[in-house]
Amino acid sequence: MYAYTLKRLIQGVITVWFIATATFVAMHSVPGDPLLNERGVNEEIRRNLEERYGLDRPIFDQYLIYMANMAKGDFGISFTQQNRSVNDIIREHFPVSATLGVLAIVFAGLGGVLWGALTALYRNRLPDVIVMFLVILGISVPSFVIAALSQLALVGLNDLVGFSVLPVAGWGSILHMLIPSLVLGLGTMAFLTRLMRSSMLEIVSADFIRTAYSKGLPPTRVFIKHQLRNAILPVITVLGPAIAAITTGGFVVELVFAIPGLGRFFVQAVQQLDYTVIMGTTVFYGAFLVFMVIAVDLIYGLVDPRVRLE
Amino acid sequence: MPNTMPDVSNSLTRTASFQLVWLGIAATLGFALLMVLLSWASALTGSGSSTLSAIDAESGTLTLQLSTEPPQLDSTRATDSVSIMILGHVMEGLLRFDANNQLVPGVAERWEIREDGATFWLREDARWSDGLPVTAHDFSFAWHTALAPETASEYAFILYPLKNAEAINTGTLPSDALGVRAVNDRMLEVEFEQPLAYFEELVAFPTYNPIREDFYRNRDGRYGADVGDLLYNGPFEMTVWVHGAHLRLEKNTDYWDHERVRLNVIDIPYFTTDTTAALNLYKDGQIAIVDYLGAEQLDEVLQQRWELLRFGDGSVWFLAFNFDSGRVTSNWHLRKALQLVTDPSELVNRIIKLPGNLPGESLFPVWLQGIDGFFRQEYPAPQIALDADAAREHLRLAMEELGLDEPPSLALLVDDTPGAGRQAEYFQNLYGTQLGIDIRIDRQIFKQRLAKMQNQDFDIATYGWGPDFADPLTFGELFASWNPNNNGRFSNQEYDQSVRLAQSSLDPRIRMDAFGRQQEILSEEVALIPNYERGRVYIKDRRLQGVVRRAVGPDPDFTNAYIVETP
Numbered sequence: 001m002y003a004y005t006l007k008r009l010i011q012g013v014i015t016v017w018f019i020a021t022a023t024f025v026a027m028h029s030v031p032g033d034p035l036l037n038e039r040g041v042n043e044e045i046r047r048n049l050e051e052r053y054g055l056d057r058p059i060f061d062q063y064l065i066y067m068a069n070m071a072k073g074d075f076g077i078s079f080t081q082q083n084r085s086v087n088d089i090i091r092e093h094f095p096v097s098a099t100l101g102v103l104a105i106v107f108a109g110l111g112g113v114l115w116g117a118l119t120a121l122y123r124n125r126l127p128d129v130i131v132m133f134l135v136i137l138g139i140s141v142p143s144f145v146i147a148a149l150s151q152l153a154l155v156g157l158n159d160l161v162g163f164s165v166l167p168v169a170g171w172g173s174i175l176h177m178l179i180p181s182l183v184l185g186l187g188t189m190a191f192l193t194r195l196m197r198s199s200m201l202e203i204v205s206a207d208f209i210r211t212a213y214s215k216g217l218p219p220t221r222v223f224i225k226h227q228l229r230n231a232i233l234p235v236i237t238v239l240g241p242a243i244a245a246i247t248t249g250g251f252v253v254e255l256v257f258a259i260p261g262l263g264r265f266f267v268q269a270v271q272q273l274d275y276t277v278i279m280g281t282t283v284f285y286g287a288f289l290v291f292m293v294i295a296v297d298l299i300y301g302l303v304d305p306r307v308r309l310e
Numbered sequence: 311m312p313n314t315m316p317d318v319s320n321s322l323t324r325t326a327s328f329q330l331v332w333l334g335i336a337a338t339l340g341f342a343l344l345m346v347l348l349s350w351a352s353a354l355t356g357s358g359s360s361t362l363s364a365i366d367a368e369s370g371t372l373t374l375q376l377s378t379e380p381p382q383l384d385s386t387r388a389t390d391s392v393s394i395m396i397l398g399h400v401m402e403g404l405l406r407f408d409a410n411n412q413l414v415p416g417v418a419e420r421w422e423i424r425e426d427g428a429t430f431w432l433r434e435d436a437r438w439s440d441g442l443p444v445t446a447h448d449f450s451f452a453w454h455t456a457l458a459p460e461t462a463s464e465y466a467f468i469l470y471p472l473k474n475a476e477a478i479n480t481g482t483l484p485s486d487a488l489g490v491r492a493v494n495d496r497m498l499e500v501e502f503e504q505p506l507a508y509f510e511e512l513v514a515f516p517t518y519n520p521i522r523e524d525f526y527r528n529r530d531g532r533y534g535a536d537v538g539d540l541l542y543n544g545p546f547e548m549t550v551w552v553h554g555a556h557l558r559l560e561k562n563t564d565y566w567d568h569e570r571v572r573l574n575v576i577d578i579p580y581f582t583t584d585t586t587a588a589l590n591l592y593k594d595g596q597i598a599i600v601d602y603l604g605a606e607q608l609d610e611v612l613q614q615r616w617e618l619l620r621f622g623d624g625s626v627w628f629l630a631f632n633f634d635s636g637r638v639t640s641n642w643h644l645r646k647a648l649q650l651v652t653d654p655s656e657l658v659n660r661i662i663k664l665p666g667n668l669p670g671e672s673l674f675p676v677w678l679q680g681i682d683g684f685f686r687q688e689y690p691a692p693q694i695a696l697d698a699d700a701a702r703e704h705l706r707l708a709m710e711e712l713g714l715d716e717p718p719s720l721a722l723l724v725d726d727t728p729g730a731g732r733q734a735e736y737f738q739n740l741y742g743t744q745l746g747i748d749i750r751i752d753r754q755i756f757k758q759r760l761a762k763m764q765n766q767d768f769d770i771a772t773y774g775w776g777p778d779f780a781d782p783l784t785f786g787e788l789f790a791s792w793n794p795n796n797n798g799r800f801s802n803q804e805y806d807q808s809v810r811l812a813q814s815s816l817d818p819r820i821r822m823d824a825f826g827r828q829q830e831i832l833s834e835e836v837a838l839i840p841n842y843e844r845g846r847v848y849i850k851d852r853r854l855q856g857v858v859r860r861a862v863g864p865d866p867d868f869t870n871a872y873i874v875e876t877p
Binding site: 030031032033034036037038039040041042043044045048049051052080081082083084088089092093095096099102103106107110111114117118121122148151152154155158159164167168169170171172173174177178219220223224255256257258260264265271272273 | 466479595757764
């Protein structure tokens, strides 16, 4: 177990290094120039800027300097937010994205398992048909549409009631969290519902279920203890990547609901070619994804006694 | 093998779904608990949105949304409109713009502009937010700082009219050679590089704002990065800045002219570039103004019968040509052919369709002042009559000169916004049907488009230019051969001479004649095809009065705004 964990961690570090290098190369080969602005500047001012950001050095030197700083945990200074460090940006804005992401993933996980179990229970009957129709909607309608529609619905609701029941946008109180996190988790919940449903139906005919029935266990107990518990395993498997996808993919929701999360910085940095922020956020998210997958694999070993980590 | 449940399935469904419902209730409670925990944890990190609505008359509070937060508020390095707007509320330079967009005394109570320089006498009661007086040294320090090469200020060029400024910025002269001297705390002496007719316009620009040396040095390179890293001397001071989440400006009672400021608090808890979200916030009564509406929101606004307000943002948009000799667009006949079939009013009325935009006729917009009245009334723009036949004749001549058998194909470089796309398609269709010219639309995201402009990798580009100061020169010098923003490298000796004359002359008639001549040259040479002068539409709560919108300077300006109880 420990040897396995260590091995996976070393692999993880190498993966992160690879992500950083690939991002560095890709970023520098994108056409465009981070120092260009709507107002062109003369050559001298341009030289001053290059010197300030170290862009006057050969590209390989820049790479070495960057990697050395990154190893020390220093992601540098943002190009657009000229005197804020990327570390500050991540430290201040990731907790917001993470809060939203955790809520979304919990919502998606719980909802997916429950709706999946329910639809399996009512297979091919009306509740199943209705829920599966909604699931297809949830998977196929992009989140920016859902976000915009739910915001519009909030405006309508507040208008109807006559006072502000739920805030339309913004961040800071518990009420601000609710709708954005539900919107963010909706797609994943729909996906997990489908996964859970098919996983439940697959297990219905498994040997150990038949054994459980033949032992004379009450059907409800078989359903909850044996069928549901086993059907959850595939859901846990996809949860790792889903957590990363939700935490990093909140850009649209953050934009529509004016939430100060990291996702906005991530996307804006790419648009603005803000080199240090692109590197910082990509490496941070990359590391986050890699270690989330490792964590899920380890948890898998704990949840499923048949899995041995070696 | 069919999936069959035992025949007990009906009772199973009932009892199992009953259990699932219990699990669902437990999950909902768990989710709620998690929300409480997380909100408690995030409250510890200190972000908090306001709970007040758009306008609170009792406390004099106004709530707003902005597209982004200011990247930082160090005035020597500010370049974007949001920074300039916030700086306009919390800082004050020697001069400022009043409610009628006229320059009025700011920190300077009087001044004298001479041929070789200027003197400013500072008012006694101008104070920093820590109570110390604003002195001439603070201006001198800020200007020296902005010009220091290591500051790498993008707007350093706006200080170049100061004596030796350019040489200092490029590192060829030491910093103390700058033609600025604080004679004493309340008297600032300025020397010019050459006679300067528009210095008053320049000192209102934020790069000329004061910075106090001891405070700046204590910040260790973080001046302007956070709420505690700034000293304020303007009508408001910033009391909250949670990055990306919340800005709060409160009336500065130490401000010398605080009696004119009638709002107590400007609260900005929303930052999003999504204009639909902004409109939703407005509809919900959370914000008092949507300062910029897109064409797609117009229907909604009209439906709601909200009062639609408009103003010109001062910018001019046009088609720029590439004058590189290897490009077909360097051929005058080709450009002339395009000019003769382009009707800016059709573009404005049929494609842009937002009220407030004016069809473009010239590089110099209508709002610029001339000698006694508006420049464009004194020097009308050359009129181009549409003439498709003449255009085709010019195209034929162009093909002859270029040695082409068929009309050339041209790359049109545009932004990746939906509006820019529609305009590009309009031109593609126009030049295709009228002249048989194939326009290849090259849509690029912001930085890539800029890089392609800079590298002259285009035939035609849509281009917009907003003014830095209220003098025709801010537009005229754009096409000077040495200007870094003259991306197509238009070069004309007479034009260059005319720009130099306008830069150095003090006689209004000579200067305006020069701009008038520049206007003619640009049209004769078809250096550009004007498209439109941009107008913007916005909506605001009727209880909010006195908001100033402007083309040059901080916009929108709430320093004169006030709240009326019944509109």
